[in-house]
Amino acid sequence: MGKTLDDFYKKQSVIYKYVLYFISIALIVFFFPRGGKFKYDFQKGKPWQYENLYAPFDFSIKKTDEDISAERKLLESNKADYYTFDQQVYQEVLNKYEVNFKSAFSSDALSTSERNKLYSAGKAVLDSIYKDGLFKEQIGSDEVFLIRNNTARTIPQNSIKYVSNSNTFIASYIDNFRLGANKAELVRVLNSVIKANVTYNKSLSDKALQEELSKVSFTRGNILEGKLVIAKGEVVESDNYNILNSLKQEYESELWKGSNYYFILFGYTVLVALVLVMLFLFLKKYRPEIFANNNKVTFIFVNILLMVFVTTLVVKNNENYVYVVPLCILPLILKNFFDARLGLFVHVLTILILGFVVPNSFEYIFLQIIAGIVTILSVSELYKRANLFISVGQITFIYIVGYFAFHIIHEGNLDNIEWVTFGIFLLNGMITLFAQPLIYLYEKIFGLVSDVSLLELSDTNSKLLKELSNKAPGTFHHSLQVANLAEAAANEIGANAMLVRVGALYHDIGKMNRPAYFTENQITNANPHNELPPKESAKIIIDHVIEGIELARKYNLPDRVIDFLRTxxxxxxxxxxxxxxxxxxxxxxEANFRYPGPIPFSKETAILMMADSVEAASKSLKSPTYGMIDEFVEKIVKGQMQANQYLNANITFKEIEAVKKVLKQKLTNIYHLRVEYPE
Structure with missing residues (x-):
């Protein structure tokens, strides 16, 4: 039992990677939309590259979204409007007419027969006007249905009467009667009682429209099994493109049914597993330090899963917005925390996974890879805010140009270009700017260090460096000099200059506890080591490394910075x-007089060791010359190499020579050496 537990603890890192691997596969496959994949790839305007394709089964030719939308718009523009005839309003008009008529024609000047004639003429005019009802507002529809007594009948557009035109109708109808001098008064009475009695029936009109819209067919004809769909070499044009798309949709939906479900699931699992295996192999072979760190491996996998999840979520809801997902955040963040090569490799693998589920996979993969390459090439010094905006602008421009080129290839013109897609690319760029707060969030969650954090740490007004400058001013000045030397050397060989500078600024903070025991802080000739045995003095000197690490942890310095204190x-x-x-x-x-280590294990820590030793030793030079500086730099670095101090650092002999050259140049500038002219 004990041996089993020991084996488990020894292999827990490997076991964790296996668990992470299988969980990632399961989650990615779970995120995928439920559907098969059409086995042929085709593009509009390109020739059919496969053998003659015959319909494997009967299927319907689906209309495009544009066709269906056009049909619906046509129905909506030609919809029938329903209006209701209000008999009660008409009766109110007649009652009011009778009252007003009696009031207007009550004099004895008219005989009963003349009054009856006038009344009958007015009522006849009202009957004519209200025969098809009186509408309040103008009608735009070509077809109008009037509901009267629960019966709907069509009203011609030219027979519709409006309240606004009632004067015209009254005048034209009244002329048919010979009324003499009483005509004007009767017209006044009729105008006083006229009122609209036809109202728009919205619920019935909407119901009729919905019935018509529901009749819109989503297909146009059928293709029978065995019929030739497209011949080899035939160009995929508009008509057969729609037929192929219809076959593809039918094929993918049918493929996912029945026992095929498990086979497709297995196929997806195998492909995703292969992609993730490639990532593990890359990390193990080319980034062993990352592969050994489960925290960093988890960070990479979390980013892949996040991008897959967001993209598949968009595809499931509305695939037209797939380019809203800011996939370029992935290489941008990975380059910031690790390096460009790893960022691009992970970006490409993620795109290969997403290629299974996105529409127009070739176009998608091409655009995303190009955008990822631009991200890697353009993003540098992310701690400078302007750089991120410039890079995002370049990425967005590449998306737009790429989409524009693909559209021309597919359509051959700009007639059907979807301008809203350009807005989607702009939105993608705006979301990519969210990389900055996301980097900060990742630093807190995974304990990683970005250039932004390094820039903050390099501020000499920070609390810890202020304390160092107050307690050990000589050490602080030494650290500044080492930082300048190391940064210049790192720039020369392409190492992380910002990381080296920060490491150099903090590498001797352990000397704060007993600053007087270090020569750079001794302002008098009194040396406290003269009162101590050599063994105890050596322990004080060696302990500044351990005490520095303790201080660094107290002030929450990142592990990547603490590595410089250790090494x-x-x-x-x-x-x-x-x-x-x-x-x-x-x-x-001898063990009592040796530093505990470890020895440098990166270019950056190796550079700091050289710069620190050379800068400290240079203080012992009296009246230095070019030859003296050259000789003592060579001597110090050679001694460290013979002591195998750079055995674990991934630094080459060529890079060491470049570092030595920079150190010599910088020390020459520091001591202001001039060329000696002959007398």
Whole structure:
């Protein structure tokens, strides 16, 4: 049992990677939309590259969304409007007419027969006007249905009467009667009682429209099994493109049914597993330090899963907005935390996974890979805000140009270009700007360090560096000089200059606890080491590394910075006190005079070791010349190499030579050496 537990603890890192691998596969396949994949790839305007394609089964030719939308718009523009005839209003008009007529024609000047004639004429005019009802407002529809007594009948447009034109109708009807001098008064009476009695029936009109819209067919004809769909070499044009799309949709929906479900699921699982295996192999072979760190591996997988999840969510809801997903955030973030090569590799693998589910996969993969390459090439010094805006502008421009080119290839013109897609690309760029707060969030969650954080740490007004400058001003000045030397050397060989500079600024913070025991802080000739045995003096010197690490943890410095504190002396010997101890006792335990290590394990930590040793030793030079500087830099670096201090650092001999060259140039500038002219 105990042996089993020991094996488990030894292999827990590997076991974790297996668990992460299988969980990631399961989640990605789970995110995928439920549908098969058509086995032929085709594009509009391109020739059919396969053998003659015959219909494998009967299927309907589906109309495009544009065709269906056009039909619906046509129905909506030609819809029939229903209006209701209000008999009660008409009766109110007649009652009011009778009252007003009696009031207007009550004099004895008219005989009963003349009054009856006038009344009958007025009522006849009202009957004519209200025969098809009186409408309040203008009608735009070509076809109008009037509902009267629960019966709907069509009203011709030219027979519709409006309240606004009632004077015209009254005048034309009244002329048919010979009324003499009483005509004007009767017209006045009729105008006083006229009122609209036809109202728009919205519910019935909408119901009729919905019935018509529901009759819109989503297909136009059928293709029978065995019929030739497209011949080899035939250009995919508008008609057969629609037929092929219809076959593709039918094929993918049918393929996912029945026992096929499990086979397709298995196929997706295998492909995703292959992609993720490639990622593990890349990390193990080319980024072993990342592969060994489960936190960083988890960070990479979380980013892949996040992009897959967001993209598939958009595809499931509305595939037209697939380019809204800011996929370029992935290489941008990975380059910021790791390096450009890893960022691009992970970006390409993620696109390959998404290629299974997005529409127009070739176009999508092409555009996203090009955009990813532009991201890698353009994004640098992300801590400068302007750089991110410039990079996002370039990425958006590439998307727009790429889409524009694909549209021309497919359509051959600009007639049907969807301008809203350009807006989608602009939105994509705006969301990509969210990379900055996302980087900060990732730093807090995964404990990683970005250039933005390094820039903040490099501020010499920070609390810890302020304390160092107050307690150990000589050490602080030494750290600044080392930072300048190391940064210049890092720039020369393409290492992370910002990281080296920050590491150099903090590498000696452990000297704050006992600053007087370090020569750069001794302002008098009194040396406290003179009162101590060499072994104890060596322990004080060596302990500044351990005490520095403790201080760094107290002030929450990132591990990548603490690495410089651990390694800046490697496992080198405190040579001065070691020799003094040998003078007292020849039988000396060398381990008591060696730094605990570890030795540098990166270019950056190796550069700091060289710069630190060279800068400290340069203080002992008296009246330095070019030859002296050259000789002592060579001597110090050679000694470190012979002591195998750079054995674990991925730095080449060529890069070491470049670093030495920079150190010599910088020290020459520091000591203001001039060319000696002959007398």
């Amino acid at each position: 800046h002396h490697g496992t080198s010997l405190v040579y001065y006190f070691y020799k003094k101890q040998q003078e007292i006792d020849e039988d000396v335990d």
